[in-house]
Amino acid sequence: MAEPFTVLIMAAGLGTRMRSETPKVLHRVCGKPMVEWVVDAARAAGAGRVVSVVRPGDGVAEGLPDGVEVAEQREGEGTGAAVLAARDAVEAGPVVVLSGDVPLITAERLAGLVGKHRERRAVATLLTTDRLDPSGYGRIVRGDGDEVERIVETKYPERVPSRELAIREINLGTYVFESPQLFEALDRVELDASGERFLTEVLPLLRADGGRIVPHLTTDASAGIGVNDRAGLMAIEELAQRRILERHARAGVTFLHPGTTRVEADVEIGVDATIGPGVGLLGATRVGAGAEVGPHTTLRDTRVGDGASVVQAFAVEAEIHADATIGPFAYLRPGTVVHAGAKVGAFVEVKNSDIGAGAKVPHLSYIGDADVGERSNLGASTITANYDGRRKHRTKLGKSAKTGIHTSLVAPVDVGDRAYTGAGSVITGDIPEGALGISRAKQTNVEGYADRVEEDSQ
Numbered sequence: 001m002a003e004p005f006t007v008l009i010m011a012a013g014l015g016t017r018m019r020s021e022t023p024k025v026l027h028r029v030c031g032k033p034m035v036e037w038v039v040d041a042a043r044a045a046g047a048g049r050v051v052s053v054v055r056p057g058d059g060v061a062e063g064l065p066d067g068v069e070v071a072e073q074r075e076g077e078g079t080g081a082a083v084l085a086a087r088d089a090v091e092a093g094p095v096v097v098l099s100g101d102v103p104l105i106t107a108e109r110l111a112g113l114v115g116k117h118r119e120r121r122a123v124a125t126l127l128t129t130d131r132l133d134p135s136g137y138g139r140i141v142r143g144d145g146d147e148v149e150r151i152v153e154t155k156y157p158e159r160v161p162s163r164e165l166a167i168r169e170i171n172l173g174t175y176v177f178e179s180p181q182l183f184e185a186l187d188r189v190e191l192d193a194s195g196e197r198f199l200t201e202v203l204p205l206l207r208a209d210g211g212r213i214v215p216h217l218t219t220d221a222s223a224g225i226g227v228n229d230r231a232g233l234m235a236i237e238e239l240a241q242r243r244i245l246e247r248h249a250r251a252g253v254t255f256l257h258p259g260t261t262r263v264e265a266d267v268e269i270g271v272d273a274t275i276g277p278g279v280g281l282l283g284a285t286r287v288g289a290g291a292e293v294g295p296h297t298t299l300r301d302t303r304v305g306d307g308a309s310v311v312q313a314f315a316v317e318a319e320i321h322a323d324a325t326i327g328p329f330a331y332l333r334p335g336t337v338v339h340a341g342a343k344v345g346a347f348v349e350v351k352n353s354d355i356g357a358g359a360k361v362p363h364l365s366y367i368g369d370a371d372v373g374e375r376s377n378l379g380a381s382t383i384t385a386n387y388d389g390r391r392k393h394r395t396k397l398g399k400s401a402k403t404g405i406h407t408s409l410v411a412p413v414d415v416g417d418r419a420y421t422g423a424g425s426v427i428t429g430d431i432p433e434g435a436l437g438i439s440r441a442k443q444t445n446v447e448g449y450a451d452r453v454e455e456d457s458q
Contacts, residue, residue, distance in 0.1 A: 005048060005096060005176075006093070008096065009051070009100045010097065012060070029233070030265045034103035035101075041106055041110055042107075047096070049089075051068070051086050052071070054073065055072070071085050073085035077195055078192075078197045078199075079200075080189050080196075080197035082199075083097060083182070090183075094176050096174070099174070099226060102223070104243075106223065109174075112216065113127050116214060116216040123177065123209075123213065124148075124202070124206055124212075125175065125176040126140070126172075126174075126215050128170060129219065129223070131221040132221045132224065134167070137154065138170060139167040140170065141164065146214075148207075151171050170224075177202075178211075182206075185202035186199075242258075252272055252273075255275050256274065260278050261277070261278075261279050264281065264282050267281045268287070270290070273287050274292045276297070276311075278295050278297070280300075281299055285302050296312045301317045302315040302316065302318045308322060308325070309327075313330040314331050318334070320332070320338045323340055325344070328345075332344065335353070336352065336353055339356050341358045342359045345361060349366045350366075353368060354372065358375045359376045359377070363380050365378055365383065368387075370386070370396070371394065373401055376399065376402065378397075379403045384408075395409045396414045399417045401420070402420050403415075404424070406424045407423070407426075409421075414431075415431045416432050416434065422438035424440045425437060425439045426440070
């Protein structure tokens with residue numbers, strides 16, 4: 001097994017064009033901060049330590065994943081100054097330098113880059129590609145043995161010879177260095193006219209010292225695409241979303257209309273699940289094998305069991321167990337648990353409640369702070385009145401309980417196993433097991449009422 005390496009993530013002072021109070025690298029791509037994408041790729045590639053370079057007080061440090069070390073850049077400008085700020089955090093050996101605003105770098109690309117560096121015994125290895133428009137990028141000029149002879153910057157193309165402008169291979173800004181040589185060379189880099197110290201200026205110094213500088217060519221152009229503004233964020237979002245959907249599809253998930261589907265980075269979906277059009281699977285949502293979700297359903301931090309069906313519904317922090325049926329037009333709020341085979345139907349809202357196995361809440365109901373027993377059936381427009389103006393109270397319905405339509409259950413109240421309620425009842429007291437609870441005014445028919453109304457209107 002290869003020795004671990006250190007990764008430096010440049011996250012200080014990246015971009016001012018997001019027009020946001022949120023630091024650029026903390027903007028989310030498919031639900032996850034873009035710098036977290038870079039951290040995850042580094043760790044999956046075998047990084048032993050991950051260090052992020054930040055500016056004091058810029059808010060980046062507070063948004064980094066657990067376990068990421070922080071090096072503060074308190075002075076200097078430019079990429080070279082940022083790397084120097086992490087000198088004390090880097091041990092001898094390979095150090096990978098990444099940008100925190102290039103979220104589509106993958107573990108495979110990084111592992112290949114580090115492998116090439118070690119194989120060639122290089123002092124520096126550069127990730128390159130020939131699959132992007134090279135305009136504005138540094139061109140890679142190769143010398144003997146396919147090593148990098150120099151990088152030609154093309155910010156001012158009119159000053160660059162045509163033979164070098166014709167080069168398609170470009171520098172993507174991701175590097176592996178041998179750390180002792182890197183920092184020694186950085187100390188020798190002169191500041192440019194604007195007072196910045198650039199990381200690429202170490203390359204000619206390392207080459208002059210006899211070091212080997214090697215390019216690692218990749219066909220994955222997305223590995224070098226950075227985010228500079230909100231338009232760039234949209235473009236990255238589309239690429240990342242397609243990558244996520246393809247990964248799930250190859251694992252056995254069917255997407256009926258992928259162009260209208262959003263699946264965030266940390267979502268898990270089981271084999272043979274079907275995701276319909278207009279579906280959003282967000283946060284830490286988990287969808288079981290063979291489940292059907294959609295159309296037009298949003299689930300956030302929700303668990304869906306094997307074989308369940310969730311149609312035109314919205315659920316947040318809910319649990320839907322195997323073979324349960326949800327929707328259409330259902331709203332499951334936090335704390336809701338729908339057990340195996342249960343049904344929550346059309347225009348039903350459930351909050352902080354436990355719907356027992358095989359129970360049915362078919363339509364037009366609000367169930368809040370309630371425990372509904374197994375195989376119970378709640379009639380249309382059953383309401384739990386759970387709030388007395390000061391405190392919330394729970395409603396309990398036993399196994400196989402049945403409520404008539406338009407039943408209001410005023411908590412705290414306990415409806416026993418196999419108990420019934422009469423239609424239109426307002427239940428304020430407990431109902432014993434097997435009993436029928438009725439609480440409504442006696443019907444009175446007023447004869448001739450219509451005639452009186454008609455006479456009064458004349």
